[in-house]
Structures are given as structure tokens and as C-alpha cells.
Amino acid sequence: MPHSSLNLESLLEECAKSGLRRTSALRACLKVLLSSDQPLTLQEIGASPDLEVECDPATVYRLVTRLEERRIVRRIGFHSRAAHYCLRESAHQDYLICRECGAVEVLDIACPVEHLEKQIASESGFRDLDHELEFYGQCLTCQG
Amino acid sequence: MPHSSLNLESLLEECAKSGLRRTSALRACLKVLLSSDQPLTLQEIGASPDLEVECDPATVYRLVTRLEERRIVRRIGFHSRAAHYCLRESAHQDYLICRECGAVEVLDIACPVEHLEKQIASESGFRDLDHELEFYGQCLTCQG
């Protein structure tokens, strides 16, 4: 039960406050993101068995894009062709990815760059700083 | 004069040893990568005024892909639709990217996760570990 501390209603509330309507598609996509412990692609969101209403790919795309603009959702690059997304509200995660098969593992480490972020923010003048840290390698299976 | 310490001939040598032929396209692409101080997209490589012979996009794609497989080139995600590439031999770089206009700045910091990498390698069993660290924010221009 990932994100048990996060609440669908409070997320919807936040969305509403930022100008989004409480549609069934929005609720459904948020629920899928809440139920996943790994970042998902738009396709994965749209095809999830947890998605309680059918959503057109374009709808998922527009919803997640809006959520990303409002910084409710975080985009993660990985190296796949498709972008991955997760809720920003959940704890920040760093990842370990197999560059061969694309398997994603969530790293159980204290993120080592939090303090750096503040320093970079003040030196660069950039606002709303955020970061992405991924390790790439060949997993045990692909070494076989 | 970026990468002044890196030598085109030694790169070509490394490519040859790993089974690539010394073609004019390979030389040209390596030269472009050597001359840039920022990661480039395939399009940017193919359109570079520094590219000394015309190269078909498919050729650039296949070349860079082979170089990446041989770990001579590193892929970087950023959040643009197109992947960026740089020479792995150059010093490892971390980046600061504007999530609005996409501007890329190379961070002048000692990378803070080198030691973590070793730890993760030994704990996970992953081989040939490598990492990518990027900071995202809104740059001064886009704050204007």
C-alpha cells in the first residue's frame, strides 16, 4: 500500500485550488499514481487495471501535463523513450536502472544532495529547485 | 577549446579497438562531440557547422548508438524530447536546467555521489555503474 499517508481527497483539493476541475478522469489518474510505488509512463497510467474509468491517451497526457505544470506531479527521464511520472508529494526517491532491460529499482538511501540544492539555488538564482538522481548499470539478470 | 586534453586520434583508436571502422562519419561526429562543451542531440550533431562531412540522420543515430553501447559516449536525458550525448572520457558533469526554456548550465561542483556509487554497486550487484544528476528550476530569464 504505497503512499498510505497520502490522501486522494487532499490531492483533489490541491488540484481544485490550482484551477482544475474535479473530473472522474483526474480522480482516476491520481488514484493510479497513488497506488504505484514506481514512476509510470502515460501509457502505463492509461492501461492500469487500477484506472477506474477509461481515459483517452490524450486525456491522460493533458491531465498529467497540467499536474506537472502545477508541480503536483514530477517527471522523471530515465532513459526510455517515454517519460515517467510520479506524485511530487511522496518522498523524494532516487533510482537504480538497468541500462539493458530498463528495470527500475527505488534506492533506499538518504538523498545526498539536498543541501547542495540550496547552495546551487542561491548561487544560480534559479527558483523552485528540484533534482533528479539516477544510477545506471547492468543488473544481475542481464549479467547472467 | 573544450576537452583540450582529449585527443581525436586516441578516441578513434579506442573505437577501432572495439570493432568500429575508421570512417569519415565517425571521425566527424567524434570531432563535433569533442568541440562541444555541452551535451548535444543527434540533430545538433548532424547540423553542426563543425561537422566536416555531411551525415545522414540515420548514420549519426547509428554511430552514436554504437558509441554509447561501447560506453565511449554517455547519454543524458534532460527533459527534452530528444536525448543528449557527450563523451564519457571528459570529466563527469552535473547540470542545472531551466524547466521552462530548457537552458542547460554545467555545474562547477565536485560531484557528491562518487562514493555512493561504489556503495550502491556492491549492494545491488549492478555492474558498470554510472550516474546522472540534474537540477531543475526556473532560470533568471524565465522569472523576469
Place this chain on the structure above:
DNA sequence: TTAGATGCAAACGATTTGCGCGGAA
């Protein structure tokens, strides 16, 4: 009532691949 949201279908852009020719080894 009406401005934002959705579905459908078409457009886009960055790869990715098949194929026949040409050049490095």
C-alpha cells in the same frame, strides 16, 4: 450558462529499421 475537459483523429518529431550500394580491412 460557459469556460474548462474529453474523445477522436490527424499531425509531429525523434528515433528506428530495411535494403541495396560503397568503402575499410
Place this chain on the structure above:
DNA sequence: TTCCGCGCAAATCGTTTGCATCTAA
């Protein structure tokens, strides 16, 4: 002489957008 690498063109795939309809506010 062989086989890898190249250009050309077509196929893929993940978005991205236009438009008419629907619906939350």
C-alpha cells in the same frame, strides 16, 4: 574480397494538437 557502414526512404512510437461535444462550476 568481405563485411561493416552509409544514404535513402519507410515504419514506429510517444507525444501533441485541432475540433466538436460534454460537463463541472
